Each structure stands twice: as C-alpha cells, then as structure tokens.
Amino acid sequence: MINNRYFSLRQKRLLWTMANGKCSICKIKLEKDFHADHVIPFSKSGKTILKNGQALCPKCNLKKSNK
Secondary structure, eight states: OOOOSSOOHHHHHHHHHHTTTBOTTTOOBOOTTOEEEESSOGGGTOOSSGGGEEEEOHHHHHHHTTO
C-alpha cells in the first residue's frame, strides 16, 4: 500500500466535522481553504490517516511547519 501524502476529500470533510468546523489550534471558524494537517508530520513518518490528522486554519498550519 502506498502512503499518500495528501488527505482525500472524504478525509478532509471528516477532519472538518471532527473539529466542529474550527481550527484545532486557535479555534477560529474554518474557511473553505482550511488545511488538513498531519499531527505527526508526513516528513517524520506520520501516516495519512484520520487518527493522525487535524483541521487547521492556514495561519496555524504554516506556523506549525513540521513540528
């Protein structure tokens, strides 16, 4: 099985729902351009699965980088 770096559209919708439509870090309302982020970064062997995903606003995701 190939570990895809990007969350599918279905996974993104579920991450948004799990976060109640709010950024998992700053809690602002997510816009349509929200980021599906890896909790354990993909670059550090994080898997692209719901358990390792979170919905973030672009600002929080870019600030987090690969931490």
